[in-house]
Amino acid sequence: MEYKLLTPGPLTTTKSVKQAMMVDHCTWDQEYKTITQDIRQKLLTLAGVTDTEYTTILMQGSGSFGVESVLSSVIGEEDHVLICVNGAYGLRIVSMSERHNLTYTVYEVAEDEIPQAEAITEILKNDSSITAIAMVHSETTSGILNELEDIAQLAKENGLLFIVDAMSSFGGIPIDVSGLSIDFLISSSNKCIQGVPGFSFILAKRDQLEKRRYARTVSLDLYDQYETMEKDGKWRFTSPTHTVLAFQQALKELDEEGGIYQRYMRYLTNNRLLRQKMEELGYHPFIKQYQGPFITSFLFPKQASFDFDNFYQHLKENGFVIYPGKISTADCFRIGNIGDIYPEDIHRLVKVIENYAEVAYVS
Numbered sequence: 001m002e003y004k005l006l007t008p009g010p011l012t013t014t015k016s017v018k019q020a021m022m023v024d025h026c027t028w029d030q031e032y033k034t035i036t037q038d039i040r041q042k043l044l045t046l047a048g049v050t051d052t053e054y055t056t057i058l059m060q061g062s063g064s065f066g067v068e069s070v071l072s073s074v075i076g077e078e079d080h081v082l083i084c085v086n087g088a089y090g091l092r093i094v095s096m097s098e099r100h101n102l103t104y105t106v107y108e109v110a111e112d113e114i115p116q117a118e119a120i121t122e123i124l125k126n127d128s129s130i131t132a133i134a135m136v137h138s139e140t141t142s143g144i145l146n147e148l149e150d151i152a153q154l155a156k157e158n159g160l161l162f163i164v165d166a167m168s169s170f171g172g173i174p175i176d177v178s179g180l181s182i183d184f185l186i187s188s189s190n191k192c193i194q195g196v197p198g199f200s201f202i203l204a205k206r207d208q209l210e211k212r213r214y215a216r217t218v219s220l221d222l223y224d225q226y227e228t229m230e231k232d233g234k235w236r237f238t239s240p241t242h243t244v245l246a247f248q249q250a251l252k253e254l255d256e257e258g259g260i261y262q263r264y265m266r267y268l269t270n271n272r273l274l275r276q277k278m279e280e281l282g283y284h285p286f287i288k289q290y291q292g293p294f295i296t297s298f299l300f301p302k303q304a305s306f307d308f309d310n311f312y313q314h315l316k317e318n319g320f321v322i323y324p325g326k327i328s329t330a331d332c333f334r335i336g337n338i339g340d341i342y343p344e345d346i347h348r349l350v351k352v353i354e355n356y357a358e359v360a361y362v363s
């Protein structure tokens with residue numbers, strides 16, 4: 001059965017992106033290596049950064065592999081990372097840091113709040129050993145969009161390494177990577193670029209990458225991966241060839257759409273429409289302030305008879321798949337509006353939800 005994924009990735013991709021995978025490519029082939037190099041270059045162009053200041057490393061695996069690759073490769077024994085947390089993906093950075101025995105401090109705020117530069121200033125004042133800040137941009141747990149600017153400024157002023165998990169935001173909203181002086185930014189193939197799952201990518205400041213060679217694993221060694229890829233586009237180990245071809249096509253389609261700003265406008269339109277229509281049906285968002293344009297957490301409706309599994313099945317039978325909630329303190333479900341999704345899809349979804357209410361809440 002065909003349905004649209006209203007999830008934050010894997011998400012609904014175009015037919016042409018899926019079609020691009022109908023080729024079996026050899027990883028040693030020069031043509032394939034050139035595709036890898038083109039993708040690396042294209043990501044730099046999208047980020048608006050130069051090849052002299054930044055480089056791109058593609059890393060096999062899902063987004064978490066990219067985050068773990070950075071943390072386990074660039075944080076040295078002398079480092080102390082301040083991790084900003086307001087959801088599950090911030091907490092995942094904490095778990096990874098714990099597992100790799102990194103020195104870290106957690107600055108946690110509630111899931112419907114964003115990390116504040118003033119609080120970080122205080123933390124830095126009281127602890128001069130902190131050398132790095134790690135944070136999530138779009139916290140997909142709730143859909144909140146954390147502000148990067150003031151925290152980036154603090155990192156810059158204090159000479160701290162700045163690591164940003166931009167998994168569900170890069171490609172779907174303009175990010176001034178160089179202006180914010182982000183040292184390592186991580187995202188993945190199956191989010192706002194609208195490719196399919198299979199690899200993550202890291203935009204890295206060359207000077208930091210060159211001097212920070214602390215890899216604790218072989219397969220996630222960021223520098224090694226960079227060094228090999230930099231020569232001629234060869235991946236160190238088996239690369240996800242079909243995913244790479246799909247990603248190349250997805251990048252082309254992002255250009256055809258008009259680039260990141262145009263895509264951001266589409267996502268924003270989808271998201272505003274979704275929230276407005278859902279509100280009219282009596283579904284309220286969990287995030288009141290700083291709602292991002294990618295995914296929205298809706299509180300379970302008041303009706304005692306609301307049953308998520310039943311709701312989910314109804315939506316699926318009518319052509320849409322959504323996500324369960326991930327908020328630790330409230331019962332929610334999540335609806336993503338990224339991918340090959342347009343306002344007409346949102347209108348159709350809202351109709352399906354409206355019909356559900358007519359059947360489900362009559363007891």
Ligand SMILES: Cc1ncc(COP(=O)(O)O)c(C=O)c1O
Pocket residue numbers: 008009062063064065067089136137138139140141165166167168188
């Ligand atoms: C902000 C953020 N970080 C990390 C991840 C982990 O990515 P993956 O599930 O691809 O490993 C996700 C996944 O949705 C995410 O949204």
